[in-house]
Amino acid sequence: MRRLHRDITLVWADGGYTGGLIAWCRNKLALTLQIVKRTDDTTRFVVLPRRWVAEHPFAWLMNSRRLARSYEALPATSEALIQRSMVTRMNRRLARPRAAGYH
Structure with missing residues (x-):
């Protein structure tokens, strides 16, 4: 890396x-x-800072029906499906019309 x-x-x-x-x-x-x-004195749910950076992509991947369960025999197949899912997500974001005044 x-x-x-x-x-x-x-x-x-x-x-x-x-x-x-x-x-x-x-x-x-x-x-x-x-x-x-996380602090040990918390008694309820607390959002940890920066935790969403790692957890959101996994949640986005679960929107792809094929990735909801692990049916693949080869890790390379799973990797290809993950890449496909993320490319689809990126394309949808790029194709989305921008709000007025947003640059």
């Missing part, structure tokens, strides 16, 4: 990725790994 995307400098991760991974990312990949943690 680092060779392909040199412009990425910050990565968000779930609270389960604490420990040596932070130092490894900094030393080996020259990335800043920021852990998004």
